[in-house]
Amino acid sequence: MTAPVPAAQPERAALIQKWADRHGIDAAHRLAQAEDLADAVAKAITPANTEDTYAKNWRVWERFTTTQGLPLLEGSRGALVTYVAWLLREGQTNGSGYAPSSASTILAGTVVSLRRHGVTVSRDDQAEARAALDGLTVKLLQNKERRGRGKATTAQVPDLYRVVRACPDTLTGARDKALILTGFHYASRAQDPAGLLAGDVALHPRGLIVSILTGKTKHSVRDAKIRYQNDPEICPVEAWKAYRARLAAEADPKWSRPDAPAFVGIHRSGTVTGGMVPDSVTRAIKRISVRAGVKLAWTGHSLRIGHATAARKKGRDVIVIADQGGWARHSRSLNGYFQIEDGWDDNSTADLT
Structure with missing residues (x-):
């Protein structure tokens, strides 16, 4: 019987246990340390403003799942499509909808954060959410809704x-x-x-x-x-x-x-x-x-x-x-x-x- 691995996040613990079964507990510990180092390197090379953006996007996702009664750690096709519709309809804290460009950025950051939390988000499901966003954006334009600031003023x-x-x-x-x-x-x-x-x-x-x-x-x-x-x-x-x-x-x-x-x-x-x-x-x-x-x-x-x-x-x-x-x-x-x-x-x- 393989020795138990130390406590860790559930997804990491399962991975370490798999390594232990395959390579032995000592190798599993070393691989776990390598994973920790990889996480630290990724954090170090990610610009602070990018991390701040991810954090803000995650707070939007938390508001969405709370108000809609959906699980926080679930990135299904339906959840993501509902998410983009909600972003455009009422996603801002004041109850108004985001501009499509902002919704696109928030969706991308949310998917990154979901994956960081160990949630599987398939490319197909993400693509369908993005297609829904594009289609809903066209509907806004057809309804004569213009959102966002447009291009920045040009310095001359x-x-x-x-x-x-x-x-x-x-x-x-x-x-x-x-x-x-x-x-x-x-x-x-x-x-x-x-x-x-x-x-x-x-x-x-x-x-x-x-x-x-x-x-x-x-x-x-x-x-x-x-x-x-x-x-x-x-x-x-x-x-x-x-x-x-x-x-x-x-x-x-x-x-x-x-x-x-x-x-x-x-x-x-x-x-x-x-x-x-x-x-x-x-x-x-x-x-x-x-x-x-x-x-x-x-x-x-x-x-x-x-x-x-x-x-x-x-x-x-x-x-x-x-x-x-x-x-x-x-x-x-x-x-x-x-x-x-x-x-x-x-x-x-x-x-x-």
């Missing part, structure tokens, strides 16, 4: 001048200029500047090299080169140098070390409060655009879209733009941004009359 070059001229002559103003101008030129997401250290931004005779080590995909791990621009007023390299010089002169020296955050939060009093996080970057970008009188307030994605569309308008090669911004070279989202420009210049209505 004339807006950069407005932003720069509206920045106060303070440490905060210098940081704001550097945040916007560098972000525009390497097509930043909100989490990109939040993840940068001072040592990740290096001066070069021809500009800056920004080593972006945070992002959603491997394509975001890149060295983005930012050249000096013709107009010093909106030159990201000059803005970066001015910000770092002012930070060194006005803040504790620890904030100028290479391992310090590249972009810091600053209190109204002028005191540095720590490194910026993605949410504070998003809030800053919106606040900066509102202060400058930009007609439609920017979001955390506005600089990213702005870079893609401005570079496309200048005739830059698609691959060059993709590499600079960390997109996959055949990215659907990037092609969508291009359509903002291409749809006007390459248009069947041009010069018809």
Whole structure:
């Protein structure tokens, strides 16, 4: 008779018992330790914002199963299809339905979390839930329901001048200029500047090299080169140098070390409060655009879209733009941004009359 294995989660305990029956208790213990290490590695390499998203999605699933009287740990075809219908109908805490894009994200995160809890969710069942979501989305459109914010506002070059001229002559103003101008030129997401250290931004005779080590995909791990621009007023390299010089002169020296955050939060009093996080970057970008009188307030994605569309308008090669911004070279989202420009210049209505 095989010796009993130590207590563990039911699904893990069953697996360990199978290993013990097959290989012996000592090997089973070592395999269990390897599983624990694999779990730890997976947790370590998963971005914190991704884990936060999974946690939020799981709380939505918990609300759904509670209100519908369904088992928490069951990912059947019927449960998932009912879930997407519920998300669109009444899933938000205020009783209104989610936008289809949000429901799609929540479904994906929920499936990941169910599998982490040991629940079997088949590809066919997940695919049927997604097909139901697509079909219900069409029904919403046919019923003239439009949900969601749509595409983020595009930051445009004339807006950069407005932003720069509206920045106060303070440490905060210098940081704001550097945040916007560098972000525009390497097509930043909100989490990109939040993840940068001072040592990740290096001066070069021809500009800056920004080593972006945070992002959603491997394509975001890149060295983005930012050249000096013709107009010093909106030159990201000059803005970066001015910000770092002012930070060194006005803040504790620890904030100028290479391992310090590249972009810091600053209190109204002028005191540095720590490194910026993605949410504070998003809030800053919106606040900066509102202060400058930009007609439609920017979001955390506005600089990213702005870079893609401005570079496309200048005739830059698609691959060059993709590499600079960390997109996959055949990215659907990037092609969508291009359509903002291409749809006007390459248009069947041009010069018809």
